[in-house]
Amino acid sequence: MSAPNKSYDPVEVTSLHPDEVARMRAEALAAIEAASSLDELKQTRLAHAGDRSPLALANREIGALPPHAKAEAGKRVGGARRDVSEALKRRQAELEDERDQRVLVEEAVDVTLPWDRVQRGARHPVTTTAERMTDVFVSMGFEIVEGPEVEAEWFNFDALNFPPAHPAREMQDTFFVESEESGLVLRTHTSPMQVRALLTRELPVYVVCAGKTFRTDELDATHSPVFHQMEGLVVDEGITMADLRGAIDAFVVGMFGEGLRTRFRPYFFPFTEPSGEVDMECFVCRGASAEPGGEPCRTCRSEGWIELGGCGMVNPRVLIACGVDPERYSGWAFGLGVERTLMFRHGVEDMHDMVEGDVRFTRAFGMEI
Numbered sequence: 001m002s003a004p005n006k007s008y009d010p011v012e013v014t015s016l017h018p019d020e021v022a023r024m025r026a027e028a029l030a031a032i033e034a035a036s037s038l039d040e041l042k043q044t045r046l047a048h049a050g051d052r053s054p055l056a057l058a059n060r061e062i063g064a065l066p067p068h069a070k071a072e073a074g075k076r077v078g079g080a081r082r083d084v085s086e087a088l089k090r091r092q093a094e095l096e097d098e099r100d101q102r103v104l105v106e107e108a109v110d111v112t113l114p115w116d117r118v119q120r121g122a123r124h125p126v127t128t129t130a131e132r133m134t135d136v137f138v139s140m141g142f143e144i145v146e147g148p149e150v151e152a153e154w155f156n157f158d159a160l161n162f163p164p165a166h167p168a169r170e171m172q173d174t175f176f177v178e179s180e181e182s183g184l185v186l187r188t189h190t191s192p193m194q195v196r197a198l199l200t201r202e203l204p205v206y207v208v209c210a211g212k213t214f215r216t217d218e219l220d221a222t223h224s225p226v227f228h229q230m231e232g233l234v235v236d237e238g239i240t241m242a243d244l245r246g247a248i249d250a251f252v253v254g255m256f257g258e259g260l261r262t263r264f265r266p267y268f269f270p271f272t273e274p275s276g277e278v279d280m281e282c283f284v285c286r287g288a289s290a291e292p293g294g295e296p297c298r299t300c301r302s303e304g305w306i307e308l309g310g311c312g313m314v315n316p317r318v319l320i321a322c323g324v325d326p327e328r329y330s331g332w333a334f335g336l337g338v339e340r341t342l343m344f345r346h347g348v349e350d351m352h353d354m355v356e357g358d359v360r361f362t363r364a365f366g367m368e369i
């Protein structure tokens with residue numbers, strides 16, 4: 001390092017000239033005053049007090065001055081830098097203060113506002129109804145199973161003995177996933193869980209499954225493209241239709257109380273043989289509305305009976321598809337609509353109420369456990 005240059009005069013070094021130092025100081029102070037936000041002030045600090053600011057660069061020049069000139073130039077530049085630093089501190093405090101005031105106003109919470117305007121929700125009645133329905137079977141020792149809503153066509157149709165050209169596979173009923181060739185559908189019923197249960201569980205099987213099902217129906221008073229079913233399945237040795245009848249009767253007692261008759265009507269489902277539809281006596285009029293001269297009944301439309309769903313003895317072809325020996329085992333199955341059950345159990349007349357999510361509807365049943 002070379003020795004200080006004795007002839008080096010601060011007045012000759014432009015950046016150390018008193019006028020120049022005064023100008024840099026004034027410029028810095030003006031910029032600080034003009035900074036209108038903390039972000040802007042940060043930029044101003046970098047520009048006027050940072051390592052590469054004019055005053056910092058001027059300060060570096062001092063080292064090269066002759067000793068007699070150092071003190072005076074040091075005082076001048078040091079004073080200017082101190083002023084700038086103090087101005088920064090002051091402006092920083094002012095701007096922080098302003099921000100705090102603004103936050104207090106902007107983020108103020110009016111604690112006098114009514115707190116109960118947003119209604120508290122409740123569990124959806126479709127959920128509570130499905131739980132109540134499955135509970136009846138859980139209390140008889142059944143287990144609950146769950147399965148995918150996006151289902152392989154094979155589970156949804158083939159294994160359940162739907163012939164390849166069965167009309168239920170066609171587009172008007174089934175939501176196909178991606179392309180029709182993907183082999184995937186949104187399950188159109190909970191019956192594929194019969195197959196899944198038989199393939200994954202040890203025999204005997206006593207299961208129920210409640211869940212979402214999908215069909216390409218328009219939403220109207222009695223239809224929804226998304227609805228819920230509860231499936232029941234028993235496969236054991238020596239199971240007969242009498243067991244099915246007993247299970248259905250127990251379900252009706254669990255859901256609607258004692259003393260209601262049930263009846264089977266012959267029907268067709270590919271996965272049960274024989275198949276039936278099952279009705280229960282109307283729990284409101286107990287059949288009286290269908291008698292001559294009886295009062296009309298809204299719940300059963302004066303028919304005296306309410307349709308519960310489909311059922312039957314598991315078709316041996318389904319057992320074979322699941323690797324179960326139909327010579328040794330037999331079983332029954334049923335499928336019931338959850339929305340339908342909710343509709344007639346609680347007098348809900350319009351499907352829209354169940355899908356629109358109005359909390360007033362949910363709360364009306366929210367107390368039910």
Ligand code: DAH
Nearest residue numbers: 189272310311312333334335
């Ligand atoms: N899966 C049928 C449907 O959605 C309902 C059904 C009928 C289920 C008979 C069954 C059954 O388990 O045995 O229409």
